[in-house]
Amino acid sequence: MKINCLVIDDDPISRTIVCNYINQVDSLHLVASCENPVQAMTYMHSNHVQLVFSDIEMPMLNGLEFIKSLNEPPLFIFITSHQEYALEGFEVNATDFLTKPFTYARFLKAVNKALEIISGSQKEIIDVQKDYFFVKLDSKLIKLYFDEVLYVEAQKDYVKIFTITGKPQLVWLNLKHIEEQFPSDLFVRTHRSYIVNISKVDVILNEEIIIGNTSIPLGMSYKEQVLKMIDPKLIKR
Numbered sequence: 001m002k003i004n005c006l007v008i009d010d011d012p013i014s015r016t017i018v019c020n021y022i023n024q025v026d027s028l029h030l031v032a033s034c035e036n037p038v039q040a041m042t043y044m045h046s047n048h049v050q051l052v053f054s055d056i057e058m059p060m061l062n063g064l065e066f067i068k069s070l071n072e073p074p075l076f077i078f079i080t081s082h083q084e085y086a087l088e089g090f091e092v093n094a095t096d097f098l099t100k101p102f103t104y105a106r107f108l109k110a111v112n113k114a115l116e117i118i119s120g121s122q123k124e125i126i127d128v129q130k131d132y133f134f135v136k137l138d139s140k141l142i143k144l145y146f147d148e149v150l151y152v153e154a155q156k157d158y159v160k161i162f163t164i165t166g167k168p169q170l171v172w173l174n175l176k177h178i179e180e181q182f183p184s185d186l187f188v189r190t191h192r193s194y195i196v197n198i199s200k201v202d203v204i205l206n207e208e209i210i211i212g213n214t215s216i217p218l219g220m221s222y223k224e225q226v227l228k229m230i231d232p233k234l235i236k237r
Contacts, residue, residue, distance in 0.1 A: 077110045
């Protein structure tokens with residue numbers, strides 16, 4: 001699996017150097033090259049980015065201010081000409097600092113540090129039991145009960161598990177993996193991007209399913225299986 005990377009630097013030469021370095025690493029995938037954090041923020045609102053290479057000294061909004069503005073920032077490797085930014089950068093959990101000018105070998109060292117963090121925090125479902133399962137989040141294992149799960153939504157390389165008890169858990173898995181491990185008598189695919197807990201469904205319409213205040217799409221190719229699951233609960237004439 002390749003890591004989606006984004007570069008931010010107002011200096012086009014520096015930006016080109018970093019982009020070229022990224023393109024030489026098989027495990028990295030350059031998704032965007034931005035002149036400033038505003039462009040990057042616009043891109044990140046609708047696209048999944050796991051690793052950002054960002055200059056610090058930029059007009060309008062510098063790299064440190066940018067990472068502080070994000071609710072759930074990806075990993076950041078900062079690029080700077082001034083070493084004195086390092087302390088403040090580590091306070092915002094920067095993965096590494098590259099001081100200009102830096103070599104390709106030093107770039108690889110920073111990348112390997114980021115890859116180790118991503119690899120160590122890969123979030124996968126483990127130890128599925130009869131009525132509960134665990135998700136691995138960073139260094140923690142969090143227990144969730146199947147009966148608490150409302151639905152699961154795919155988001156590129158991740159899924160979000162929505163529950164009745166708190167904020168969604170962001171899990172590094174694909175929806176097929178979830179579908180294979182969740183109990184098939186309780187969970188059903190309604191769309192290529194959604195799996196729902198059939199016991200939590202309030203309303204089934206022609207092209208959507210309602211759970212609480214949430215509308216979830218119901219694809220035509222999945223509708224038959226959904227109706228088959230609720231058939232035993234359907235009061236008939």
